[in-house]
Structures are given as structure tokens and as C-alpha cells.
Amino acid sequence: MWRLPTVLLTLALTGTGCSLISTGGDDAASPSTTNGASDTVVLVTHESFNLPKRLVRRFEDRSGLDLEVRAAGDAGQLTTKLAVTRDNPIGDVAFGVDNTFASRALEEDVFDPLEVTLPEGVEEYVVPADDGERLAPVDVGHVCVNVDSTWFAERDLDPPATLDDLADPAYEGLFVTPSALSSSPGLAFLLTTVAAYGEDWPDYWEDLLANDTLVVDGWSDAYYGDFTQGGEGGERPIVLSYDSSPAFTVPEGSDTSSTAALLDTCFRQVEYAGVLAGAANPDGGRQLVEFLLTPEVQAALPGSMYVFPVRDDVELPADWAAHAEQPDNPYVVDPDEIAANRDTWLQEWRDLVTR
Structure with missing residues (x-):
């Protein structure tokens, strides 16, 4: 909770x-x-x-x-x-x-x-x-869902690739995201879902939350505290982060990152x-x-x-x-539309998350 x-x-x-x-x-x-x-x-x-x-x-x-x-x-x-x-x-x-x-x-x-x-x-x-x-x-930069590639490989499980996948029961309890109310990337992810699902974005969030998505205050809490590659014993191998994040998770002596950004989930900032x-x-x-x-x-x-x-x-x-690969077609929302609807979207989002 x-x-x-x-x-x-x-x-x-x-x-x-x-x-x-x-x-x-x-x-x-x-x-x-x-x-x-x-x-x-x-x-x-x-x-x-x-x-x-x-x-x-x-x-x-x-x-x-x-x-x-x-x-x-x-x-x-x-x-x-x-x-x-x-x-x-x-x-x-x-x-x-x-x-x-x-x-x-x-x-x-x-x-x-x-x-x-x-x-x-x-x-x-x-x-x-x-x-x-x-x-x-x-x-x-782009706010994107990131996955712990090593975690999925060790379990012989295909990682998610799309926003829809995050609500799939196969990934129940694996995703952590910062709040849209107290985090800039969290707000960007909310806008991603608005861009992807239009007026149906609340339905998508209901599915996410029903799939035991964890919402925390900030990006640092999510990445360093709950993400399995964050270094602090986290237990969730899917996290909201950035397209640049995989450049910082390359083990010494390796030419392969231990994480990957899902480029079909990105919002441009x-x-x-x-x-x-x-x-x-x-x-x-x-x-x-x-x-x-x-x-x-x-x-x-x-x-x-x-x-x-x-x-x-x-x-x-x-x-x-x-x-640090950038997405070819990131999600965007017109700034005027954001200005006109931000408070309403945030209130709706809050009501969903705090039920």
C-alpha cells in the first residue's frame, strides 16, 4: 500500500x-x-x-x-x-x-x-x-521503463517490451514507479499513458495497480531502493527510469549493460x-x-x-x-494540452492510487 x-x-x-x-x-x-x-x-x-x-x-x-x-x-x-x-x-x-x-x-x-x-x-x-x-x-532526455536484463535471463523469462506488457499477470509485482505527484519522471510516465491510451488512461492505471505495481515518492526511491539493479537489495526488476540509465549499469570488464530501456515506453523531456x-x-x-x-x-x-x-x-x-539508445518515436503531449489538463489528470491519478 x-x-x-x-x-x-x-x-x-x-x-x-x-x-x-x-x-x-x-x-x-x-x-x-x-x-x-x-x-x-x-x-x-x-x-x-x-x-x-x-x-x-x-x-x-x-x-x-x-x-x-x-x-x-x-x-x-x-x-x-x-x-x-x-x-x-x-x-x-x-x-x-x-x-x-x-x-x-x-x-x-x-x-x-x-x-x-x-x-x-x-x-x-x-x-x-x-x-x-x-x-x-x-x-x-526520455523517461522510459527499464528492466534488469540479468534478472530475466537468470529466470529464462522474456522481459516486457510494451506498456501493455506491464499489466500482464506474467509481470505481477515486478514494476516500481515514482509518483506522478512528487516526481518529474513520475509525471512523465502519467503523460506517457495519456498519450498512449487517450481518455482510457485511467483504465490502464487500474490494470497496472491490480498487477501490484508499486508507487513510491521519487525516482531515487524507486531506482536505488526497489530496483534489483539499484544496489540496495531491491526486489523489483522493472523500474521507471531514463533512456540513458543503461550506460551506467555496465559491469567492469564487460561490454554489455545489465539493464535495458524499453524504447516503446518512452516520453520525451x-x-x-x-x-x-x-x-x-x-x-x-x-x-x-x-x-x-x-x-x-x-x-x-x-x-x-x-x-x-x-x-x-x-x-x-x-x-x-x-x-544509451534514444527512442525513434517517443510519446509526447502538446504543452498546451498539459497546461489545460495537468491538475485534473493528477487528481484522477491520485484518486486511483490512493483507493
């Missing part, structure tokens, strides 16, 4: 109440200025942002600016924080609003025009209603960067967005944030090229 903490439910359904974690807090002094121009650029982002220090130094050396990074929760919390502080922005640039929340940010007029030229290949990932005018795609309306240093913000799109930063994304670059001229690390 799974119980959702009240605080997480309130946050997910209302989109309010998130806290900002920063180097100086919301009440930190404004960036210092020289002759009226700020010598600092403030990046507001999610807590998983991890740009290598050498690249931070490179940006600072090239721009002559100091980079200050302030964390503001996950993609949903970040978007809420930006909307609430729209009239008094908490930074110059935001990175980490994804395609599940982009429409809300655009509707709230959180971002200014970018005036940044997008590199080749990036146009594929722009928000349709924006065309890259305010939000620049920076990285792409794109993360964006934009200059905040009313930013103290909009010019510095645009320089930072341009820097995030440079080949050197794009090439560092797999190793630093476990996502794929959006530029098509960046070579992937060897392990990624061999084991």
Missing part, C-alpha cells in the same frame, strides 16, 4: 509553496554593479543542475561576469517560483523549465525575447507555441533556458544562454547531468553511444 505525504500532495495539486534554495536566499543582496551594469549573472535552476567547474570558470573568463547559481526545486517548483516572482525576478536566467511546464511559464510572461540564434538541430525541440523566441532548448523578464542583467543572461548551447557545454551534459545534447554536431561519450 502506498501513501502520499500530505505536503507533497498539496504542492503537486496547487503548484504553490515551494522553497528556494540559493547561495544567498531570496533576501540576498542584489548583485554588485559597476557604472550601473551588473557584474554578476544569476542563474535560477533546479537542484540537479551540475555544470563542471571548469566550464563555469570558462564562462566567467569569457564574459567577465561572475556566475551565481540558485536552486529552486524540481521543474514544477521552479516554474511556480518564477511565476510567483514574475514582478520581482529572482535571477537573470532560468534553466530547467521542461516541456511539461513550459506553457505555464510562457502564459505567465516569465521570459523576455531571447535574441539568440539556435544551433543546427535545436529547432526540433522548441516549444511549438514559442518557436525558440523566449525558450531555448538545452538538453533532451526537453529542458529550456530563458532570460527572465525584468532581469537585472539581461545581456549577461543572453550570454549565458548562448554559452549553454556551445559545443563544449553540450558535450559535457551526458556526464554532468545525464541528458543528451540538443545540438546534432556533438559526439556522445563512448558508453552513451554504445548503451
